[in-house]
Amino acid sequence: MEPNEHVEGATAAVINSVLEHLYELGVQPGWRHGMSLEGRLSSGILTVDAGAGVHEFPAVGTAIVSPAELTLLPHDETTILLTRHITTGRAESLAGRGWGGYADSTGNASLCAPGMVIGVTGKRDTGAGKAPPATPFTRAGLPVTFALLMADEQGGRPRQRELAGSSGASIGTVNRVIRALRERNPPMLDESNQVLRSAALEDEWVAAHSTLQPRVWPKERFTSDIWKDPSDLIPAQLSDGALLGSELAAAHLGAPIRPSGALVHLPPEARGPRPAGRLSAEAASAERTTVR
Known part of the structure; x- marks a missing residue:
């Protein structure tokens, strides 16, 4: 076994x-x-x-x-x-x-x-005394993890009270985040609060932060006679300032997912006249397509 x-x-x-x-x-x-x-x-x-x-x-x-x-x-x-x-x-x-x-x-x-x-069902975790592994990536823990990442960029090893002050979290929350990061295998934080794997920690922070953000639906929607699948937008020539969002951005960066929707962010100054019934880079502020 x-x-x-x-x-x-x-x-x-x-x-x-x-x-x-x-x-x-x-x-x-x-x-x-x-x-x-x-x-x-x-x-x-x-x-x-x-x-x-x-x-x-x-x-x-x-x-x-x-x-x-x-x-x-x-x-x-x-x-x-x-x-x-x-x-x-x-x-x-x-x-x-x-x-x-x-x-x-x-x-x-x-x-x-x-x-x-x-x-x-109903079996309980017997690991008494250990911080929940997801603590650094909860809504309360994310500011503390971010403060650790910022301190790491500046070469610092912040104390718990410094982290509480910069993140706005309580000392209890700071201690739980630190304990969880130290208990990772391999650890992400040493005993002096120095980040050991900053790239991996940053990736997890970004993923968790994105997940916890409230979904903002686009104010404008457009259909397309050209793009039938969300992935069709990846090689498309979009206007200056256009940014891919949502699952499409993750796929574009190499995440092993198949996007079910596409979100395109375009600054107001880059939008031009809208061609009727067609999504274009100049016309679109956002597009979401559901693939079944």
């Missing part, structure tokens, strides 16, 4: 624990490793033999997953998330974002296949 040797650290521990809990349910689980990303994320195949044949689930294993990653990680309705404790709220978020199920290191699981249903 051991995961592939290419799986590292906390992710390997999570996958091992998931397999052990599934084994305790009377099934034969297995893990077939696919690929790793920065040692923190591992994709592969979770196999489960409940006595009537082996079921295979594409899976992503990670010790920590942010709300933004629930959307951005490549998955479909058959993909299983293997991670640490899944709360009831997180399980609902997974279902709402199109995941096929989950299994966590505390024994909770939701796996469905023809002739097999595994459902375990």
Whole structure:
């Protein structure tokens, strides 16, 4: 039941624990490793033999997953998330974002296949004393994480009270964020509050911040007889000042997602006359297309 040797650290521990809990349910689980990303994320195949044949689930294993990653990680309705404790709220978020199920290191699981249903809920995380891994990327924690990143750019090692003053957060929130970043595997913060992996921390901060922003719908909408898919806008020649937003920008930067909508931001001074019934770079302030 051991995961592939290419799986590292906390992710390997999570996958091992998931397999052990599934084994305790009377099934034969297995893990077939696919690929790793920065040692923190591992994709592969979770196999489960409940006595009537082996079921295979594409899976992503990670010790920590942010709300933004629930959307951005490549998955479909058959993909299983293997991670640490899944709360009831997180399980609902997974279902709402199109995941096929989950299994966590505390024994909770939701796996469905023809002739097999595994459902375990109510198991609690026994890691007493540890800060929730997502603390630095919650609405309360994001300002503290941002303050740490700003201090890192200036070569500083801020104290907790300095972070509280610059972020506007309470000392309690600052301490929880710091503890969570130090408990990451590998750590993102050392004992002197120096950021150890600034690029990775910045990427997670940006993803979480974008997810928590209220959605602002465009004031103007246009249809297009030319662009039928959101991705059609990526190679298009847009006006000066035009910026791609939403899922399309993430895809343009290499995120492994298929955009379901396109948002184009254009400053008022760059907008010209609108051709009727056609979306153009000069006419559009924003365009959103739903692909079914």
